[in-house]
Amino acid sequence: MTEKKPYQLAGLLKSKPKDSSPETMAQIDAAGDRMGFTVRDPAVAEKPKRGAPVRVTRQNPRRVSIELDGADYKRLQLLGVERDEKLQAMCEQAILDYLCKHGF
Numbered sequence: 001m002t003e004k005k006p007y008q009l010a011g012l013l014k015s016k017p018k019d020s021s022p023e024t025m026a027q028i029d030a031a032g033d034r035m036g037f038t039v040r041d042p043a044v045a046e047k048p049k050r051g052a053p054v055r056v057t058r059q060n061p062r063r064v065s066i067e068l069d070g071a072d073y074k075r076l077q078l079l080g081v082e083r084d085e086k087l088q089a090m091c092e093q094a095i096l097d098y099l100c101k102h103g104f
Contacts, residue, residue: 064095 032038068076080087 066091 076087076090080090083090
C-alpha cells in the first residue's frame with residue numbers, strides 16, 4: 001500500500017485584516033442608517049460567567065409532611081373529588097385553620 005500524506009490547509013487559507021479606520025466605520029454607519037439599522041451593539045467587555053447559577057435558598061427550607069394510612073388517604077381523596085380540591089390545598093387550609101384557631 002502507498003502511504004498518502006494528510007491533506008493540510010495551513011498555507012492555503014488566507015485572511016485579510018479588517019479595515020476599522022474611522023472613515024470606513026463612518027461609511028458603514030451611514031449605510032446602516034440608510035437601511036434602517038441604527039443600533040450598534042457595544043463590544044463585549046468581559047466574558048460571561050461559566051457554570052450553574054447560584055441557587056437561591058428558601059426562607060422556609062423545612063416543609064411539613066404527614067403520613068396517612070390507606071383508608072384515611074382514600075377518604076381524603078374522595079372528599080377532594082367532591083369539593084374539586086387537591087389534597088395539598090386541603091391540608092394547607094386545615095393547617096392554616098388550626099394555626100388561626102390557636103392564635104398563631
